[in-house]
Amino acid sequence: MGKILCVLFPDPKTGYPPEYARDTIPVIAGYPNGQTVPSPRGKLGFQPGELVGCVSGELGLRPYLASHGHELIVTSDKDGENSEFDRHLPGADVVISQPFWPAYLTAERIAKAKNLKLALTAGIGSDHVDLKAAADHGVTVAEVTFSNSISVAEHVVMTVLSLVRNYLPSHEVANNGGWDIADCVSRSYDLEGMHFGTIAAGRIGLAVLRRLKPFDVHLHYYDPHRLPANVEKELNLTYHSTPQDLVKVCDVINLQTPLYPSTEHMFDDKMFALMKRGTYLINTARGKLCDRDAVVRALESGKLAGYGGDVWFPQPAPADHPWRTMPHQGMVPHISGASLSGQARYAAGTLEVLQNFLEGTPIRPEYLIVDAGNLAGTGANSYKLA
Ligand code: NAD
Secondary structure (H helix, E strand, O other), rough: OOEEEOOOOOOOOOOOOOOOOOOOOOOOOOOOOOOEEOOOOOOOOOOOOOOEEEEEHHHHHHHHHHHOOOEEEEOOOOEEEEHHHHHHHHOEEEEEEOOOOOOOOOOOHHHHHOOOOOOEOOOOOOOOOOOOHHOOOOOEEEEEOOOOHHHHHHHHHHHHHHHHOOOHHHHHEEEEEEOOHHHHHHOOOOOOOOOEEEEOOOOOHHHHHHHHHOOOEEEEEEEEOOOHHHHHHOOOHHHHHHHHHHHHHHOEEOOOOOOOHHOOEEEHHHHHHHHOOEEEEEEEHHHEEEEEHHHHHHHHHOOEEEEOOOOOOOOOOOOOHHHHOOOOOOOOOOOHOOOOOHHHHHHHHHHHHHHHHHHHOOOOOEEEEEOEEEEOOHHHHOOOOO
């Protein structure tokens, strides 16, 4: 019998379950690169479209775990030494958490978690786990690769358009009873003809490029792994061999790089200094890829015309985090990958990985980040330990 410790975001303030806006969600048959969608054995413990990422939703895991005699602890109390998470950690075999409400598995916590064998991210992005410490302690780290990549790509496209067209301030004018056209449009532009670049063209970055192609923009990218020549040709992509080269020529930049020690603060004062005045920066990758205060300075000086995204550090962000109040921003809490559509896929993938682990069958390589003491699978392609 295993002990599964699952950290999820709190229930809606309005109670659980919420009143859903729709009765069904589309069935997605497969992912664009041919990867298959999650395929756990047996029945799912939820209806796709239900809110399962919060505490009462339990990712729909209880029916399977209970019927197989495993213990499931679900909590949102994750920070500080007296948190419920810390109290249960020493006895846990598996820790599950979502990047939206991350249970930070630091080296100190991993050292205390003597039984821990699997750190499972319900979603994508396992930087809340100290990957080096996990590797050193023989802890496997897995995530549900591709589960919400398209959810995030859609959010990026929305944020690009809302910043460039000055949507959010104009919406505020309408909400407040105004009709101040000149105030709305004095920061509003067309995206058409602009240069758009993504730093990282993995599952999300490439999906963003594909979605922006019909807007008649010039598309650029940087990634240490170059895309196949036919994809570069199809999208008419300009490849840059460094992020610095890309930021000099782009009007809109999308940051989609995983966070690991050497990508922390990739965007600092030096990087902003290279950009054109009035660049837009979108970051749905991780907050720590940017120097927090350098972003504020770049917006205040006009180097950045706008900054938008959903990722912060730490999470949840404190009430006085400067990104909540800086000018020209389109920030939201970490939600882009947590749409009900995304949740259905990452909850099913979480069950698939748990079944693999508890029943002794292999976890798909594309779901692996760390295994057998080193980076593995997607982790070996997308992360570095330093
Ligand atoms: P992916 O593994 O498919 O792609 C990652 C890409 O990053 C790879 O192509 C890799 O070569 C590239 N890369 C690695 N190091 C780089 C560097 N130093 N500079 C530039 N590129 C680099 O992952 P994905 O599905 O595209 O997700 C990317 C990231 O987005 C995740 O790691 C996660 O941090 C974030 N994410 C956020 C949300 C959200 O809800 N906001 C949801 C999913 C993922």
